[in-house]
Amino acid sequence: MTPTTLVTGGAGFLGSHLCDRLLKDGQEVLCVDNFYTGRKDNIRHLLAHPRFELIRHDVWLPLYVEVDRIFNLACPASPIHYQNDPIATTKTSVLGAINMLGLAKRRKARILQASTSEVYGDPQRHPQPESYWGHVNTIGPRACYDEGKRCAETLCFDYYRQAKVDIRVIRIFNTYGPRMHPNDGRVVSNFIMQALKGEPITLYGDGQQTRSFCYVDDLIEGMVRMMNQDTEIGPMNLGNPEEFTIRELAETVLRLTGSKSELVFRPLPQDDPMQRQPDITKAKAVLDWTPKVALEDGLKETITYFRKVVSQ
Template structure:
């Protein structure tokens, strides 16, 4: 009998890829999204699958369904969107966790929380290991997301201790690939759109801050393996340990797009971390997982996706192009 799997935030960037992967594994998928940042377009290709169901719902309200597993991805992850309504962002992280944990408790099913590398803040330990407690501002503009995710992790482990609930917690580092929102403000999507349209590449600060980038196909593989791991009793970092500067990323994208874009520099946003790179030793040991897609291959697939979007002259991309000009 096929598993019935609930994916909250399933019409988002990572969620849509996860839904597709689960369907390929012959699971029945209930995709839940309120479409604040998710898009029906991301799951349009799944709608004809009889094992796929799409439900518009906000996880800050309880949900009463019958499922065998829960992946809780619901929360805006882009600073542009989570800072637009910071109170709602905090509510989504905390109330969403409470509601999904309550559902998992009632059904006695495993539940996976997608946490974030943002729980480490602007780290003074590098690369970041799961036992590092972070250096996070609780009053800054990113706190609604950072602290919301930290509190959600606390709730998950309290439910594990108090109710013996089978939980999994993934700390996701920078992820990229098709279905990224063209206006999400993340460096990969920003740089690709600017490069494809020969607009100036916008670098914040001097471009020396470092990041590591994991292709979405690899990230989904990590999430699926983590859900299947019954011994994952601690948060697990999922990301690519290959680190590069933001400036290096910009130059690589310009070259891959054969672009004429020049680089412009703007002030670094408040609380923007200077370093971000995962230690994935736990993922390698417990999940037998590490990223397979190299950066250039992943970027080329992502560039091809945005080229298709540009050729379709979608309203979202048109707005993004005007904003960049």
């Protein structure tokens, strides 16, 4: 019997790529999205697929469906979007986790919770292993997302301990690629859109803060491997450990796009982390997973996608 997999946030950047992969693997896919940040264009090519179904729904409301596995990806993931309605962001993370864990409990389904590197906050340990508890401002403007995701992790492990729910928890580090929202405010999409439009490229602080960028195909492979294995519940870091300064990223985008945009500097936002790099020792050992796509190669694919967006 073909398994049915629920993907919440399935019309989003990551969710749509995951739906593609699960269909390719022969699964029935139930995609749930409220289209707050997800876009129908991301899944338009799937709407006629015989094993794909779309439901418009907010995960902070209960959902009664018959599924075998759940990927809970629903939540705005960029600062512009999650700070626009911080209460809704917290509700999506916390009530969404409660509802999806409750569904997993009822269905005896395995659930993978998409957590985030933001649970580490502005880290005082570098790189960040899963054992690090983080350095997070609980009342700052980013807390709706950071604390929402931390609470979702707590709920997963309490449902695991108390109700024996079959959980998997991953912590996603900066991911980029085609289908990113062009106005999501994240650094890769920002730089590419500004470069293609000939606008100044905006760097915050001195541009020396670092990030580690994982191409979407690599991340989806790690997510699927995490869901399919039976030995580790997590949390599990998934990201590319290669570290780049934000200025290096900007200069690479300028070179690959051929843009003449200038670099401009703005004050650093509150609680913006200075360093972010995953320790993926556990993922290498348990999942036999390591990112394969180099930053420059992934940026070329992403730039190609955004050229089409700009020309529309």
